[in-house]
Amino acid sequence: MAGHATTKVVGQTDAQATPRFAGLTTFARLPRLDQVPDYDVAIAGVPFDAGCTYRSGARFGPAHIRQASRLLRPYHLGLGVAPFEANQVVDAGDLSANPFNIPQALEAVSQGAAQLIADGRRLVALGGDHTITLPLLRAVAQHHGPLAVLHFDSHLDTWGTYFGAEYTHGSPFRRASEEGLIDRNHSIHVGIHGSVYAESDLSEDTDLGFSLIPSEALEEGGVGPVVQRIRDRVGDQPLYISTDIDVIDVGMAPGTGTPEAGGLLTRELLLILRGLRGLQLAGADLVEVCPAYDHAEVTGIAAAHVVYEYLALMATEPRRLSNESLAGHQVQQ
Amino acid sequence: MAGHATTKVVGQTDAQATPRFAGLTTFARLPRLDQVPDYDVAIAGVPFDAGCTYRSGARFGPAHIRQASRLLRPYHLGLGVAPFEANQVVDAGDLSANPFNIPQALEAVSQGAAQLIADGRRLVALGGDHTITLPLLRAVAQHHGPLAVLHFDSHLDTWGTYFGAEYTHGSPFRRASEEGLIDRNHSIHVGIHGSVYAESDLSEDTDLGFSLIPSEALEEGGVGPVVQRIRDRVGDQPLYISTDIDVIDVGMAPGTGTPEAGGLLTRELLLILRGLRGLQLAGADLVEVCPAYDHAEVTGIAAAHVVYEYLALMATEPRRLSNESLAGHQVQQ
Amino acid sequence: MAGHATTKVVGQTDAQATPRFAGLTTFARLPRLDQVPDYDVAIAGVPFDAGCTYRSGARFGPAHIRQASRLLRPYHLGLGVAPFEANQVVDAGDLSANPFNIPQALEAVSQGAAQLIADGRRLVALGGDHTITLPLLRAVAQHHGPLAVLHFDSHLDTWGTYFGAEYTHGSPFRRASEEGLIDRNHSIHVGIHGSVYAESDLSEDTDLGFSLIPSEALEEGGVGPVVQRIRDRVGDQPLYISTDIDVIDVGMAPGTGTPEAGGLLTRELLLILRGLRGLQLAGADLVEVCPAYDHAEVTGIAAAHVVYEYLALMATEPRRLSNESLAGHQVQQ
Amino acid sequence: MAGHATTKVVGQTDAQATPRFAGLTTFARLPRLDQVPDYDVAIAGVPFDAGCTYRSGARFGPAHIRQASRLLRPYHLGLGVAPFEANQVVDAGDLSANPFNIPQALEAVSQGAAQLIADGRRLVALGGDHTITLPLLRAVAQHHGPLAVLHFDSHLDTWGTYFGAEYTHGSPFRRASEEGLIDRNHSIHVGIHGSVYAESDLSEDTDLGFSLIPSEALEEGGVGPVVQRIRDRVGDQPLYISTDIDVIDVGMAPGTGTPEAGGLLTRELLLILRGLRGLQLAGADLVEVCPAYDHAEVTGIAAAHVVYEYLALMATEPRRLSNESLAGHQVQQ
Amino acid sequence: MAGHATTKVVGQTDAQATPRFAGLTTFARLPRLDQVPDYDVAIAGVPFDAGCTYRSGARFGPAHIRQASRLLRPYHLGLGVAPFEANQVVDAGDLSANPFNIPQALEAVSQGAAQLIADGRRLVALGGDHTITLPLLRAVAQHHGPLAVLHFDSHLDTWGTYFGAEYTHGSPFRRASEEGLIDRNHSIHVGIHGSVYAESDLSEDTDLGFSLIPSEALEEGGVGPVVQRIRDRVGDQPLYISTDIDVIDVGMAPGTGTPEAGGLLTRELLLILRGLRGLQLAGADLVEVCPAYDHAEVTGIAAAHVVYEYLALMATEPRRLSNESLAGHQVQQ
Amino acid sequence: MAGHATTKVVGQTDAQATPRFAGLTTFARLPRLDQVPDYDVAIAGVPFDAGCTYRSGARFGPAHIRQASRLLRPYHLGLGVAPFEANQVVDAGDLSANPFNIPQALEAVSQGAAQLIADGRRLVALGGDHTITLPLLRAVAQHHGPLAVLHFDSHLDTWGTYFGAEYTHGSPFRRASEEGLIDRNHSIHVGIHGSVYAESDLSEDTDLGFSLIPSEALEEGGVGPVVQRIRDRVGDQPLYISTDIDVIDVGMAPGTGTPEAGGLLTRELLLILRGLRGLQLAGADLVEVCPAYDHAEVTGIAAAHVVYEYLALMATEPRRLSNESLAGHQVQQ
DSSP, X not given: OGGGOOSXXXXXXXXXXXXXXXXXXXXXXXXXXXGSSOOSEEEEEEOOOTTOSSSOOGGGHHHHHHHHTTTOOSBBTTTTBOHHHHSOEEEEEEOOOOTTOXXXXXXXXXXXXXXXXXXXXXXXXXXXXXXXXXXXXXXXXXXXSSBEEEEEOSSOOOOOOBTTBSSSTTOHHHHHHHTTOBOTXXXXXXXEOXXXXXXXXXXXXXXXXXXXEETHHHHHHOHHHXXXXXXXXXXXXXXXXXXXXGGBOTTTOOOBXXXXXXXXXXXXXXXXXXXXXXXXXXXXXXEOBOGGGOSTTHHHHHHHHHHHHHHHHHTTSOSSXXXXXXXXXXXXX | OGGGOOSOOOOSOOTTTSOTTOXXXXXXXXXXXXXXXXXSEEEEEEOOOTTOSSSOOGGGHHHHHHHHTTTOOSBBTTTTBOHHHHSOEEEEEEOOOOTTOHHHHHHHHHHHHHHHTGGGOEEEEEESSGGGHHHHHHHHHHHHSXXXXXXXXXXXXXXXXXXXXXXXXXXXXXXXXXXXXXXXXXXXXXXXXXXXXXXXXXXXXXXXXXXXXXXXXXXXXXXXXXXXXXXXXXXXXXXXXXXXXXXXXXXXXXXBSSOOSSOBOHHHHHHHHHTTTTSOEEEEEEEOBXXXXXXXXXXXXXXXXXXXXXXXXXXXXXXXXXXXXXXXXXXXX | OGGGOOSOOOOSOOTTTSOTTOSSOOGGGOOBXXXXXXXXXXXXXXXXXXXXXXXXXXXXXXXXXXXXXXXOOSXXXXXXXXXXXXXOEEEEEEOOOOTTOHHHHHHHHHHHHHHHTGGGOEEEEEXXXXXXXXXXXHHHHHHHSSBEEEEEOSSOOOOOOBTTBSSSTTOHHHHHHHTTOBOTTSEEEEEEOSOBSOTHHHHHHHHTTXXXXXXXXXXHHOHHHHHHHHHHHHTTSOEEEEEEGGGBOTTTOOOBSSOOSSOBOHHHHHHHHHXXXXXXXXXXXXXXXXGGGOSTTHHHHHHHHHHHHHHHHHHTSXXXXXXXXXXXXXXXX | OGGGOOSOOOOSOOTTTSOTTOSSOOGGGOOBGGGSSOOSEEEEEEOOOTTOSSSOOGGGHHHHHHHHTTTOOSBBTTTTBXXXXXXXXXXXXXXXXXXXXXXXXXXXXXXHHHHHTGGGOXXXXXXXXXXXXXXXXXXXXXXXXXXXXXXXXXXXXXXXOBTTBSSSTTOHHHHHHHTTOXXXXXXXXXXXXXXXXXXXXHHHHHHTTEEEEETHHHHHHOHHXXXXXXXXXXXXXXXXXXXXXXXXXXXXXXXXXXXXXXXXXXXXXXXXXXXXXXXXXXXXXXXXXXXXXXXXXXXXXXXXXXXXXXHHHHHTSXXXXXXXXXXXXXXOO | OGGGOOSOOOOSOOTTTSOTTOSSOOGGGOOBGGGSSOOSEEEEEEOOOTTOSSSOOGGGHHHHHHHHTTTOOSBBTTTTBOHHHHSOEEXXXXXXXXXXXXXXXXXXXXXXXXXXXXXXXXXXXXXXXXXXXXXXXXHHHHHHSSBEEEEEOSSOOOOOOBTTBSSSTTOXXXXXXXXXOBOTTSEEEEEEOSOBSOTXXXXXXXXXXXXXXXXXXXXXXXXXXXXXXXXXXXXXXXXEEEEEGGGBOTTTOOOBSSOOSSOBOHHHHHHHHHTTTTSOEEEEEEEOBXXXXXXXXXXXHHHHHHHHHHHHHHHTSOSSOOHHHHHTOOOOO | OGGGOOSOOOOSOOTTXXXXXXXXXXXXXXXXXXXSSOOSEEEEEEOOOTTOSSSOOGGGHHHHHHHHTTTOOSBBTTTTBOHHHHSOEEEEEEOOOOTTOHHHHHHHHHHHHHHHTGGGXXXXXXXXXXXXXXXXXXXXXXXXXXXXXXXXXXXXXXXXXXXXXXXXXXXXXXXXXXXXXXXXXXXXXXXXXXXXXXXXXXXXXXXXXXXXXXXXXXXXXXXXXXXXXXXXXXXXXXXXXXXXXXXXXXTTOOOBSSOOSSXXXXXXXXXXXXXXXXXXXXXXXXXXXXXXXXXXXHHHHHHHHHXXXXXXXXXXXXXXXXXXXXXXXXXXX
16 A cells, blocks of 8 residues: 555755745645645645635635645654655645535535545545535545544534534534444544533534543643543544634634634644544544634644644555555554 | 604614714614614615625625714715604614525515515615625515616626526626516616626626626716716616625725725715715615625725615605605606 | 512524524624513623723724624533523613713713612623723622622732823722722732732732732643632622733733733633632623724634623522522532 | 024934834934924824724824834925925924823823924824814914814814713814814815714804815815815915814725715825915824724825825925914915 | 747636635636646746835735736726637746845846746736846846836836845836836836935936826826826837836725825726737736735735736737737737 | 942833823833933844745834833832833834845844943844844853853744855854854753754754753643753853744734744743743843734734843843853852
8 A cells, every 4th residue: 555655755845946935825835736646645625615604704714724834844843754755745726616505515525535535545625614524524434434533623513404404514523423424432522612502412412423522621631631532532443633723712713714712722732633643544624714814824824733733643654544554553652 | 655654753872872882783873673663764684695706704794884884973964864864764683594595595585675665665785795686676676666776886797607506696687687677778787897707798788788887987087977877877767776895996995705906986986876866766785795804894884884875865755665656756856 | 589580581592593693783692681571680881991091992892792792602511501591691782981071981880780780680791991890899889798809800900090080990999999899808810910010019909908819820720729719719708700801811812902911811711710600790890802903803702701601600690699699608619 | 483493404314324114213214302403393293082982092193103104205296395304393202191181181282282383383293083183273373373274084073062071072173163263264174074963063163164175076176176275265374284084085094083984085185285385384283093993004104194295385384483474474376 | 929829728717617716826717837838928926025125025925916816707898808818828836036135036037037938928927026127127128129118106116226235126127227128218107106315316217218107197187198198108119017016005005015195096007007908018017015914905906907907908919929020010099 | 230330210201191102112111222321221123134034024023012012011020020120221222234135234233232232231132033133142242252042932043044045034043053152051942833844953953052942841841840941951151032922822923924833822931031030141132023914913012021021030130241240140049
């Protein structure tokens, strides 16, 4: 599997030849998909926000995150890896989605994702609103079966229909669980802190297969215990990480659609991710960046750093995922 | 008709007793619909933007315009009228609309509007994206037959389907014309200035019943000739005015969804409206205010002033419209 | 007492029927005072800022907080309560205050507050600058006698006159203490972190009846010990909480009038409040939100969440306060 | 007279030695009052806004305008003068004013201004809200008798009391007229465009001695006729110009306290001023810049340019004003 | 010549298949240079701002303008042309330039431009600060000899050295004139409105070969006479247009480096350009967009529209320029 | 030594006589250098940013920080000192630097700094970009020999050349180490958290004499252990503190040039500094505040508070530094 990808990796545009503020925008100044013969990890935007219930505008998220990612450099100090050297990472552009028809959009995203992840390649998706995680999970689960989902968010996103719509940014994990895409013994929400509809939100959520670490946990014990609880829950299952940027306190990451106060610090989020080395990361997304509410790209920068953590984690694993490699996978800390 | 409304009018909250920045927000600090026994003109928000093709967020338009309207005072110098004294004007709150289902939303808006305009009452709607003008026209045309439409915009909005959607903010006037809601001999676009798809956009637009005054006309001859061309076109037909705030140059009114440079000055727009005294204004809307892109409420203030011009025009007419009164109506300048 | 209020509670506008961004703005989409037969807790704005010494503009605070509170939902996970179900909470609009005459304004606010809290009802006030806490304390202390004051702020606000003015946003607690409104054995500042005038500021403050927990305490031991120190200090006295939003670090809550760096995280503030369950909360305010300096409503959102914590605490207590109930009150943790 | 001031003029900091963005901030990088032996024209800030009825914050106006004036250069092309060479212009800092006591503040401003204009020197004041024009007129009229006032504004500012306060930013010209500071045959408002309270506002205004040119006049005939009407009205009386920055359309100058749409373009305002060459300018102010609502200093830049026009006009006149020189003054065009 | 380019033109990404907010960012969603076999017009960014004397940041201009150009559509109503159909227009990315060494940067830009314009192809450059116009003129003049330069700006940009630097954003046209790149009988500044250093600025400018139309001219006679004066001056010489975005009033286009009040309206600028049909446009640039000072992309949108006017003008001419075609060129109106 | 400075200290402008928002702007409303006979500590701006590799604009940093420092008061609660009473602190204005020639600028800054620190006076510099620390270190090391450098930053700033430039904001500490200005056994970076170029960045950095505390350390053990590690590393050497504001998480301090997520909280930074009492602080700077990206002055306020901590530390030491005093210095905790 990993052997597939033997061509020399093409990394970022050379910052000594082209200033980081110059050149057409791709994520982290990486090559586009069409500029390399093959790739291990694709980054793709999903500029879709028709499932949003409050502040719309996440359709501009992918372009914003890309622009905010220009400062990323080749080497990740914390994990001691070079994410763009360990894997051929490319910017695959955006998956097009019908802005007026949610089911059609879901289908298009699912198909687009499926193509990108053929043969054990991995996808990191940039939202877009949280609706898009459902078709992404469909594509990834098709390869790996039910996934352990690690979900960073201020909200549960296992709510039901809204104005009669089954598929919105409030329900991706309910639908995913109902569709069997989620491993109900190994999935977990982290950072929950907003108000909810009713006490039953929680019990239903548990039934759908999630355990929960609220943002208070960070206040109480810091990052370490949270990392351990996540590792314990996820185990050695194929893992999908979905981060809603609103898990970060709105005071630090204002550019989002359903903002809540009392969330995580960006640093906490990055360090939790950094603690997940050795888990088998099958795919990931970062959603709900809404640029119209951002200032000085701070939310975009936080988002770009989250994605960089994803890529650094992937740099610690084989270049291509396969069911065999996943089967034989041993979690190492 | 006008005789219906004989109760004493309740005007704005007294600014000598309550500072203009205080109190729950209604348009121009006017009474709510439930605070008066009857009304002549209702102002209602339509916080719907699911038909938007670019910068979404006009769903927050009504709340924003209301907040930006607090400074409006009782007397309109230019027309010499007291809009809140001549008519009982109320803030009727918002018409609720399904954010995920355009046809359902259209239906709800149409029904809500129909109720508000019963018995010759008039409605001024605050958008929301331009999709909402279609159901508003449906409601108004039901009373008055095909309407002369005066449409201020940088775009024609007579485009066809977009991603298979028939009803978006790019097509309300095509649909309205197809549905027979528009008087094809008396309708007109004013302020058009963006780029278009093809030369045929214009010829199709003409077929749908519109003549056109581009923004260049303001540069060439100023407000006077534009007013005259509008009056000549509209004649003495029942008139509906729909203003897309993007008719104003984006440099003066940044808070909008499909921004274009080269548009009208706010002052030009207000003065054109002021020149329409004596036309029989059956209804009006102001759409596409997108607060996330506004600064210091400047777009909201421009929008509030446009609505104030509508109300001032209505103050020069009978308090209630009826087919009889419309039939006997003579345009006076 | 609590028995007074037996009518069925009217909660928030149904978010399944009206999107949260729609409808005339009230705090948390709650009913207005005139829409219910009676209430337990009133939320009222006090749009007054003539006592401000630096960045003015808190007069727009109430409207801003209301708009930023639309996302609040019915159930508070952390405390396991439904604040709008446990009590009939209403938005009572704004208390009008003369913007040019501080003494007259104090009198008006005091009277307005007194009316709202008749018969054991409670008031949560939205400022406005901190000057307003004095008349609020006057009204509440009239019912309950000297109050234990829990004061979150970056400043002591026990300063003296400023430019000859006795009543400004820098002196409410000095005046309140002088007037006997404060229980000098049970009052406490939390989060203090700005520079001060002189060493004597502290000793005078102690004489006025306050103990002090600086923001450093959060760095050292986190939320838990701070909660304990507050509970120890406040005891089972009738409690008034006054939160100046500038207690939060200006980097997370920029929209305020006398900004300081080095403050609390919003999460810390919310969790401290959450730790106060069982104290007998007689009244509360949230002041110094200055929208002109806010961005993307982040300060307004933080403020709305603080108020939500107040309401959640009140949901754990009897619906109406009475001297008897207060006398027999036992603090439970 | 002009002979008084014979010392060599000290101009701006040399931009070839110190970049324009460097150095402690004074208006246009001019010397401070204490850096020169004498001066002809003083620029002084009046950071007072307690008379503001809506968006407060003009107290930060002077600092903002100074920072925004750094790009001003020595030579005025339109009038062909070197304003900082023709006169010794200095930045006199700010006149201190009690923020809580309007009468005291008026007195302090009046006295401070009187000192600065001794011996025929001139003052250009930077507000602050419009309340400050009254004490400035008191000081200037003490030297020159009733003044022809040229008032650029969207509002008349001849309103009465507000919440019992006689002296606010809505009434300076009523008070000034009542106090005999204004020459009732030679005063004029230019640019009026907001809504008003009642028809009687206008008739009372006329009685107070003002004629009026609304903003519509610019649309109709452009700058030329407006200049002529001003010159005809003002004649050869000693002239005081007071510009409320809100005379400019809020879309171009957002940073102000009582914003209105439909105002002048900045270019129109500058060109009108440029047309006033030869009038005898005895003093001037620029008020109502409210930085919290500004963006990228655009309002501050407009304000700085207005002040530059004042200074250019003063450069065409004798360096010192005296009653004799005024008496013998002949308007030249 | 024009015959060179016979391959079918590739236009914008299909907005019916990919929403305009989706996809990697290129100017107007045009193909990249590597996506077509050949091209007629290249758009290239020059993200260089080390020559800036005040607000730096134009280095981010190209990325910003591209993002702000997504709404541009295929057909230009005013000129009746389809700019992306008449010519193969491509986005050639950015020309890299050393941010610390102005002479090296000039050399690199000049060489990069020369490559792009080989064989009669044309270049439209997106700045970057105005320093870049010098190397662009060097490249274009190499093909066509001294150029008639049409320069829209608030400043003359014929100043001398600054802090010893010969090549800054204040001197490109002085250097260009000295180097013989400019046709001194056919060059002209339009829109000048800032203050200058000395009266001699103008006389020196005249000696360098420029005539001048100040922004006042627009106030006086509108667009028509300005167009005629430009046409008269330029004649049938090969024309280079350089637009500094600060020619637009800072109130409408805040995102720029040396902002001045009193400039052109965006509409005036666009209409002047539209009036130049038939002139032989050999190259063009749009400089000084400084995104950090922009809001809601309004300056970027104005810039994108200016570039669209350039491309529309080029669509009215032969696809490739050659000396022969230029020699035989007859200006047609 | 300390005996040199015996004149009575002039402190801040009296806030009871002049509101804090009034008066020409100096840091903390302190006297200018020319207003006192002598001084102990000079605050000087260095508005230079030509060494910046990404977001330029720190040239406006000094003016911004000064304006944001107006609220600072005389007494520092945490350290129990009165910084403006213990030392005569002055605002020395800005050191001028050539914006186009880095070597010349370095020389000018170095000379300017040398003058200000004559006779044991101390300098606190306000940047400007980080390039300026090199000439500042040159000046300070000339007096005290190699300095222990405590460097707060998200980046190492020991990188090599960039586009051939040796002296940029990425290399001051490499150059300083090479020039022998740094005590290689006692220097330390704190707060590092961005991605880097290569693993070798770290080893080279160690060779240049730095140890390192990453931002993660704050998450793990809080402020206390970090303070101890700094004290252990620095020992009793003459200390220079250089704080790059980007050490704070970009979500709390957006106004900076090379922003990174995951940094320190402002509170952590202030408390670490507060923990350094007793170290012998020979000089300090605060760099990389880039106002164009700031909002509501939050970054400026954080910067002003950092400087206030510097001044408070200096207030715990002798008023003048001398080699003798340094030699006999004993670190006390």
